Amino acid sequence: MVKYLIVVLFIISSNAIALEQVDLDKMSRQLDVKYTLLEANATCPAHVAQCYLSELALTLPYDLSDKSWVIYFSQLMPIIHGSNQQFDITHINGDLHKISPSESFTGFIAGKAHKLRFYTQNSQITRSEFMPNYLLSDAKHALAAKVIVSTLLGEDATTGLETQSYLTPFTTLSQLRTSKSDKTPWMGPRYHFENSHKPLETSSPKGIIPKPSAMQLTSDKKVDLSGGIRLVLNGITRESVSAALERMSTVGVNERESGVLLDISLRKTSGARDEAYTLLVTEAGIYITANTSSGAFYALQSLMGLLDGKSLLVSEVKIKDSPHYEFRGLHIDAARNFRSKQFVLDTIKHMASYKLNRLHLHLADDEGWRLEIDGLPELTEVGGYRCFDLLEQNCLLPQLGAGNDKGSSVNGYYSRQDYIDILRYADKHHITVIPSLDMPGHSRAAIVSMEARYRRLTALGKYEAAQKYRLVDTDDKTVYSSIQHYNDNTLNVCLPQTYAFIDKVLDGVQGLHRQAGVPLNTYHIGADETAGAWLKSPVCKTLLKTYGSLNGYFIERVSQMVTEKGVQVAAWSDGLGDVRVHNMPTNVQSNVWGTLAEGGHVVSHEHMNRKWQVVISNPDVTYFDFPYTSHPKERGNHWATRAVDTRKVFEFMPDNLPAHAEVWRNSRYHHYEANDIQSGLNQGVMATGIQAHLWSEMIRTDKQAEYMLYPRLLAFAERAWHKPKWALEYKKGRIYSASSEYFDKSAQLEREADWQRFISILGYKELPKLAKEGVFYRIPHVAIGLNKNGETTFFTPIPGFDIEIKTAQGWQPAHGGIPLVHILAVRAKRGNRVGRTQLMNSP
Known part of the structure; x- marks a missing residue:
């Protein structure tokens, strides 16, 4: 007992x-x-x-x-x-x-x-x-x-x-499938064999990415650049092309008195785009004429594109070129999970190599504030980090699986000097940086950080200063949930301190641009709201009676603040849908991101017809945080599309958005219809440009970010710079579907030939160049099946890769003599890089 x-x-x-x-x-x-x-x-x-x-x-x-x-x-x-x-x-x-x-x-x-x-x-x-x-x-x-x-x-x-x-x-x-109606296929090796086009070329053709407007081989001779170049500049500064010259130097093309003549002249051609250029390579020398220094810079990038990466021989050619779109952008989300300064600099360099010219930097969201602002240290000291601190005294909550390590790669921020360095490096590469600090929704990092500031100053007895930028309305009893399920992430648009905070931030950002010597041309306000916010806020009662949309009121007011500072305002299209157009500045950039499969062309056309600068940003094809193929092991989100491979990006026809209903499917793998009868574009109206997007909720490292960007970014650059002949011309008032057949067999054959050209240059020439620079691009998947003779056949959709198969005896080089039933898995490789293993027993 x-x-x-x-x-x-x-x-x-x-x-x-x-x-x-x-x-x-x-x-x-x-x-x-x-x-x-x-x-x-x-x-x-x-x-x-x-x-x-x-x-x-x-x-x-x-x-x-x-x-x-x-x-x-x-x-x-x-x-x-x-x-x-x-x-x-x-x-x-x-x-x-x-x-x-x-x-x-x-x-x-x-x-x-x-x-x-x-x-x-x-x-x-x-x-x-x-x-x-x-x-x-x-x-x-x-x-x-x-x-x-x-x-x-x-x-x-x-x-x-x-x-x-x-x-x-x-x-x-x-x-894999999200509903009974979901027909999304598991994209394994056999699926790819049945639905992919085998590369036909065994070497790179004479061409560059992006494709020029016109390129002519003038002889079968080659010019040897191994002895260097002798630079002659006429009407252009060395500084304006220095980044391109540095790129040439990294591959061994250096300046020497005995080198091949490289003559660069600025000569304005009437009616041509600012970035237009001609490039002539001859035995006597290389001659570049351009409208602007940007055109000359791109001509040098084209000269680099002519190199095959194996020698310094350049074919004698004549290129006459200009871009299809003025705005050729990439959006990088550094807010959700941080991207290092070095990643941003490296990305700028690669963007410039393929003639992209806008970098949209997403610097603040619910999960992080990534830019140091003078006088508001808590924004980065608290808002730049996530860790386990439920009271959020020292960091934000550990959202997105952040863990408890403030030194993790998902954490961090750009100091003022970092940002200045980024601006100057981008400017040197003829790239404009568009900063974005998302408001009024997606603002939790700012709200929590300013509460930390409030506590610090209150403890010091500085009550008036503590209130100045406080973003919490203690009298607001509204209960809401944002799209990412936050209940406290939206700025109260009725509080005067909200606008005091925004003005302080705008002045801080503009000041950094001044210090860098790079003007702030465009500022992206975000313009996301949280549905249901502010409804029980006492200070909002009057405004709620006066304005149909408080989010519209906010966008109009902030747009005016931005415009008064001499800066163009940019925003996402859904937020701009709440404004009264007559209250907006005339110079507005709208990033239209409606899903094409759900009528996304309608808003694009509406905003273009307003004469706003529309930047096509449809997630079906421009969001690179979606998987390359529909497979659980391919990283990415899934709400707008299940697969965005390099070919899909290449096939994009941004001048004719509804036409994609003929060739693409929706997120459940169904055909869809795009009706343009009531939403047609006015005569002569078109988009200002297109933008690729790398959102980072599921991208925790710079290495993963590179995997998601490359090689899709090169196909995107192709579409941003060059409009192909096969692209279906826009005709107002059509209805497109899988059965409409406007995109005829002739156009399909022309597109296929163009694709073969592109992937040959990509696989044999450009990817090896990126590999030499240490870029962790995606190794292509493998397609495997039986040919007409019943023999096992393998290929990768992008050429230049070896293929290995796994049998009961282990991995070995692929060959057609092995029966398909004996193959357990396949993978592609090149050099010391090996791609994802693909099992043959896919469902």
Whole structure:
């Protein structure tokens, strides 16, 4: 009896004692977490239209009855129902959730898994959407939180790609398709064989990317640049072409008195675009004439494009060239997950090589503020980092699986000098930087940071100063949820301090441009709002009666502020849909991002007809945070499209947006219709340009960012600079569908020939150049099947790669003598780079 009482007292006392740090550390090292996506299209709980079903298995190798631990983890969509009675799951904010033992928790038994099943809103179907770095803490948050080791990311030693050991394999179509009507194929090797075009060329043709307006080989002779160049400048400064000359020097084309004459002259040609140029390569010398220094710069880039990367011989040619679009942009999201300064500089260099000229830098969002602003240190000291600090005194919440390491690559910011350096480097490469600090929605980093400022100054007794830039309205009782499920991420557009803060930020950004000697030409205000915000804000009552849209009021007011500073205003098209056009400046840039498969051409045409500067930004083809192919292991989002491969980007016809209904499908792999009868473009109206986008919610490293950009960015550059003859001309008032057949067989054949030219230059010439510069581009997938003779056939959609197959005997070079049934997996490789392994037993 005494022994029994001792045991009972021991159990009671042990349960009463909370975890100590050593216990928490041990648990974080040894707790095994396994996440399984059971079904992407589940039968949902009542009142939920779409959801997916998942299971978390938690296993400890030792017994633990303690209940004082909690786990925090990122789940992009809110969990709406859980079925395990031993745990409670709570949505904190954004994507952050908490798992805690319930009153019914019976403890861990060594080696036995606790399984939690739960339903989550909407859908997740690519492995990159399932976030890492689960955090273990004690319930009172008295101990130092630790990342659960089993949820850390790894890297495949062969491919260099990210690995997620906490995530069980995806093997079925039920994990890929988001609804009963979803027909999205699992794009494995056999699918690619049946739906891809085999490269025909075995070497690079005489051409460059992007394709010039006109190029003529004038002889079969070549000019040898290995002896250097002798530069002669007429009416142009050396500084304006210095970046191109430096690029030439990196491959061994240096300036020497005995070198080949390189004559560059500015000569205005009436009626030609500013960036127009001619390039003539002869035995006597190389002659460039251009309208502007930018044109001369691009002529030198074309000269570099003529090099094959193996020698310094250049064919004798004559090129006459000018861009199709004035605006040829790339958007980089450095806010969600930070991109290093070096990545930005490297990207600028590559953009310039392929004649892109606008860099839209997304510098602030809910998950991070990335630009140092003089006088507002908290913006970057707090807003530049995510870590485990639930009170957000020193950092933002650890959204997007950020973990607890402030030194992680997802954290950081650009100092004022960093930004000045970026501006000057971009200007040297003839690229205009368009900064964006998203408001009034997507502003949580700013709001939290200014609360930290408020607390600091209040503690010092500086109450008036503390209020000056405070972005919280304590009287606003509105309950809302943003698209990313935040309940506190929207600036109150009725508060005077909101506009004081924006004015302070604008002055800070414009000041940095002045210091750099690079004018701020365009500022992107974002213009996203959160539906339902401000409805119960006392200070908004009057404005709500006066204005139909408070978001419209905000955009109009901020646009006026930007214009008064001598800067063009830019915004996303959905926000601009709320404004009264007559209250807007005449010089407005609209990034139109409506999905083409859902009538996205309508808004584009409407904004073009307003004579706004429309930058085509349709996510179906310009969002490079979507996967190359529909496969769970291909990184990316999925809401607008399931696959954006290099060919799709190449096939884009941005002058005729509705026409894509003939050749593309929607996100559920269905044909769709684009009706342009009521939304036609006015005569002579067209877009100012097009922009590619790299959003970063699922891109945690610069290496991953390069993988997502290249080689798609080269196809994008092709479309931004060159309008092909096969592109279907816009005709007002048409209805396009899979059966309309405006894009006829002749155009299809011409497009195929142009594609073969492009991929040959890409595969044999440009990708090897990028490889020499250390760019981690995507190795193409492999297509495999049987030819007409029943022989096993392999190819990669982009040529120049070796192919390996895996049989029961291991990996070996591919050859047609191996029966298809014996092949377990395939992969492509080049040099020391190996692509993703593709299993043959795809569903």
